[in-house]
Amino acid sequence: MSETILYADDEPKYLRLVRLFLEGAGYEVATAGDGLAALETLGKRPDIDLVILDVLMPRMDGYAACKAIRAFSKVPILMLTALGDEAHEIRGMDGGADDYLGKPFSRDLLCARVRALLRRSRAEEAGHLSGGGITLDLARREVLSAGKPVALGLREFELLRLLMASAGAVCPRQRILDRVWGWGYEGDPRTLDTHIKSLRQKLGEEGRRIVTCRGVGYSFDGGAE
Numbered sequence: 358m359s360e361t362i363l364y365a366d367d368e369p370k371y372l373r374l375v376r377l378f379l380e381g382a383g384y385e386v387a388t389a390g391d392g393l394a395a396l397e398t399l400g401k402r403p404d405i406d407l408v409i410l411d412v413l414m415p416r417m418d419g420y421a422a423c424k425a426i427r428a429f430s431k432v433p434i435l436m437l438t439a440l441g442d443e444a445h446e447i448r449g450m451d452g453g454a455d456d457y458l459g460k461p462f463s464r465d466l467l468c469a470r471v472r473a474l475l476r477r478s479r480a481e482e483a484g485h486l487s488g489g490g491i492t493l494d495l496a497r498r499e500v501l502s503a504g505k506p507v508a509l510g511l512r513e514f515e516l517l518r519l520l521m522a523s524a525g526a527v528c529p530r531q532r533i534l535d536r537v538w539g540w541g542y543e544g545d546p547r548t549l550d551t552h553i554k555s556l557r558q559k560l561g562e563e564g565r566r567i568v569t570c571r572g573v574g575y576s577f578d579g580g581a582e
Contacts, residue, residue: 360475361385361404365395365422366411366437371460375409378464379471391415392422405432407474410454412438427453433474437462456526477522486521488579490563493518502563512537513556516549520567520577529574 362384366372376386387402389395391414399405408426410419417425423434434453439460455477456470480486486493490503498514500507509517515537520528533549553575557564566578 359383359385360406361387361402362407362409362471363387363389363395363398363402363405364409365389365392365414365419367391367414368411371411371437375467378467381464382468382471384471392417392419392425395422396425399426399430399432406478407433407435407471409435409437409471412436423453433478435470435474455523473525477524481522486518488521488524488577489566491517491521491560491566491579493521502560505561507559509556509559513552513559516552517556517560517567520575521579524577524579527570527573527576533574 362379364372364375364379364386365388366375367390372388372390376388379386387398387405389398392410393416395408395410396417399408410422412419414422419436419438423436426432426434433455436454436457437460438457455474458467458470477486481495484494484496486495492501493499493514495518500509500514500517516533519533519536530546530549534546538544538548553567553569557567560567568576568578570576
């Protein structure tokens with residue numbers, strides 16, 4: 358059975374184009390003309406595997422729709438926008454988006470992002486994440502690095518889980534703090550850097566896969582050598 362993608366955009370040209378791209382790649386596609394319609398569709402369609410949201414839409418924009426979806430669903434969310442500056446990307450990721458793609462984009466790039474998000478989602482549902490030489494057993498909360506077990510604290514485990522689930526994408530600092538330390542965290546923001554340092558040390562050589570994105574946050578490089 359093919360996976361189903363919900364795409365929300367108020368531009369008919371992009372609705373037709375993206376639908377053509379995705380259906381050509383073998384996906385089923387449902388469309389919505391704004392964020393509110395996307396929410397209504399998602400509420401009626403439990404078979405939706407991934408949501409693509411444009412940012413600039415009437416009634417409810419992509420940022421608001423993303424936050425509303427995150428209140429009841431963990432479905433992967435890809436944000437699309439013509440607003441190609443870093444601040445907009447960070448805002449989208451902080452709101453719960455899993456990845457971000459600027460317009461215009463190619464069919465191959467869009468489909469690659471979609472495949473990556475669906476692959477991560479399936480891995481989490483299966484109960485494990487892997488990248489490079491690191492494997493996380495989510496049910497047992499066990500970690501292997503280069504085949505050797507690694508003992509992580511609760512927050513270190515959740516931090517690694519978040520970074521690996523978002524492999525290849527930058528996780529802004531505030532998003533990490535919200536997800537790992539809790540929404541509205543008001544403690545010392547440097548605690549994140551301390552945990553990253555400890556995590557890298559415990560992972561040994563594989564710790565290099567946690568990449569610092571200066572001024573923004575961190576990412577996980579799960580690519581092969």
